Amino acid sequence: MKWLRDQLLAPIVEKVDAGERLSFDEGLRLYHTRDLNALMRLANTRREQLHGDKTYFVHSMRLEFTNICYVGCTFCAFAAHKNEERAWDYSPEQVVEQVRRRYLPGITELHMSSGHHPNHKWEYYPAMVRQLRESFPDLQVKAFTAAEIEHLSKIGKRPTLDILRELQAAGLAAMPGGGAEIFADRVRLQVAKNKVKADKWLQIHREAHTLGMRTNATMLYGHIETLEERLDHMHRLRDLQSETGGFHAFIPLAFQPLGNTLAQNLGKTDFTTGLDDLRNLAVARIYLDNFPHIKGYWVMIGSELTQVSLDWGVSDIDGTIQEEHIAHAAGATSPMALSQAGMVRMIQHAGRTPVLRDAYYNELEVFPKVGLNPEAAD
Numbered sequence: 001m002k003w004l005r006d007q008l009l010a011p012i013v014e015k016v017d018a019g020e021r022l023s024f025d026e027g028l029r030l031y032h033t034r035d036l037n038a039l040m041r042l043a044n045t046r047r048e049q050l051h052g053d054k055t056y057f058v059h060s061m062r063l064e065f066t067n068i069c070y071v072g073c074t075f076c077a078f079a080a081h082k083n084e085e086r087a088w089d090y091s092p093e094q095v096v097e098q099v100r101r102r103y104l105p106g107i108t109e110l111h112m113s114s115g116h117h118p119n120h121k122w123e124y125y126p127a128m129v130r131q132l133r134e135s136f137p138d139l140q141v142k143a144f145t146a147a148e149i150e151h152l153s154k155i156g157k158r159p160t161l162d163i164l165r166e167l168q169a170a171g172l173a174a175m176p177g178g179g180a181e182i183f184a185d186r187v188r189l190q191v192a193k194n195k196v197k198a199d200k201w202l203q204i205h206r207e208a209h210t211l212g213m214r215t216n217a218t219m220l221y222g223h224i225e226t227l228e229e230r231l232d233h234m235h236r237l238r239d240l241q242s243e244t245g246g247f248h249a250f251i252p253l254a255f256q257p258l259g260n261t262l263a264q265n266l267g268k269t270d271f272t273t274g275l276d277d278l279r280n281l282a283v284a285r286i287y288l289d290n291f292p293h294i295k296g297y298w299v300m301i302g303s304e305l306t307q308v309s310l311d312w313g314v315s316d317i318d319g320t321i322q323e324e325h326i327a328h329a330a331g332a333t334s335p336m337a338l339s340q341a342g343m344v345r346m347i348q349h350a351g352r353t354p355v356l357r358d359a360y361y362n363e364l365e366v367f368p369k370v371g372l373n374p375e376a377a378d
Contacts, residue, residue, distance in 0.1 A: 006035035009042075016042050016286060019049060024235060027287045031227045031279065043282035043313030050292065051315045053369065055352040057343045058359065060109040060319030061102055065090045065128065069115025071147075073192045075181075075223060077259030079115050089117065092128040096135045103136070106340065109319060109359040110136075112143035113178050122156030126170040133171030140173040140359035146204040147179030147196040160200075161207045168211055174359050175208050177216030177251055183236055184229040191223065191262055202240055209246025214360065216295075217247050221280055222255035222272035223262060230280070234287050241290045248361055249293035249316055252280045254300040277301045278312045285313025292361070298346075303338070307350040317343065 001013060012026050022030075033039060066089040069079035080087040090098060099110060110132065125144070132141055144152070144167065153160045164172075181191055183198035196204070205215050219233050234250070241247050254272040257263040285294045296314035298306040299321065306317050320338050338346075340356070344367050347354035354367040 006033045027231045030283045039282045043285040047313045053352045054355045055347045056316040056355045056357045058109045058319035059106045062111050062321045064114045065095050066114045068117050070118045071116050071194045074262035092131045113145050116151045129170040142174040145178035146201040149204050150196040160204050175215040177218040180218045181220045182225045183233045187225045209244035214248050216249045218251045220253045249295045250291045251295040282312045310350045
């Protein structure tokens with residue numbers, strides 16, 4: 001361990017090499033260490049134990065079927081009231097037309113998450129999924145965060161498990177991980193007090209897993225949370241994954257500081273730093289030993305830092321997306337979309353092997369690894 005400068009990490013190195021689980025205190029030690037080279041090496045070790053140098057992405061489309069929402073999360077710049085000029089609200093038929101307008105050959109995943117609309121009836125939602133599956137039978141619909149599922153249970157006046165069953169019967173393939181924010185009550189009361197509570201979010205994902213539905217998990221960081229609260233969030237997810245094994249990926253989401261009341265109240269205009277983003281991804285990869293993938297969401301941290309993150313524990317970089325509105329409404333400076341060729345090049349230029357997947361993480365195509373010479377991938 002000549003490369004190790006922080007000797008307090010020595011027991012953690014031994015655990016990672018042996019594939020063993022870290023304690024909460026050891027996770028905090030990772031957050032506080034200044035030995036960034038060791039942190040990177042540990043995260044990359046755990047990543048390569050699982051996936052070698054393979055890096056996954058999906059040819060996907062992102063669609064927000066409405067931005068009308070009554071919840072009032074303070075970090076959100078996406079939501080609109082129904083009478084605002086910028087509000088939109090698609091019928092199931094319009095959703096199908098939006099997908100048809102933007103559809104490209106090879107797209108396998110449709111990712112949908114939207115606002116909590118105050119007026120839609122429950123029947124609107126399974127009808128939308130059903131019409132999408134009938135119109136695009138090869139498209140895997142990944143939709144409805146746990147926060148949305150709770151909302152649907154209220155308007156449908158039935159338990160969340162029944163809601164999930166009916167949506168699955170209509171053709172829902174998987175759930176995204178949004179709505180988690182930070183589980184700690186102290187933070188949740190300030191950033192999302194009207195949204196699904198932490199225990200309910202976990203319950204809904206547990207229910208989805210019992211139905212055989214795979215899901216993701218997110219964490220919004222870089223606002224008012226502490227490092228202990230970040231790790232507590234991961235710890236609760238790790239416990240649920242040990243129970244169900246139903247999560248595909250953990251996705252840290254960097255707080256975007258424009259156009260929302262939380263940032264205005266904090267006087268915050270700066271984005272998370274690249275170092276904070278990389279440290280967060282690395283700690284997640286080491287601590288969440290039972291999660292198959294840590295995802296570097298290029299929309300939030302940019303494609304350049306996403307490339308670097310492949311050495312910091314990241315094994316999935318999300319998808320081509322087509323159009324994204326939620327993060328961009330709050331100031332994300334990344335492109336609205338990337339081509340499949342662009343995703344492949346991004347991974348190849350980082351010296352990794354690109355793997356095209358679907359929503360279930362089935363490998364559809366493995367592209368050649370070309371080394372670190374950018375011209376070799378063009």
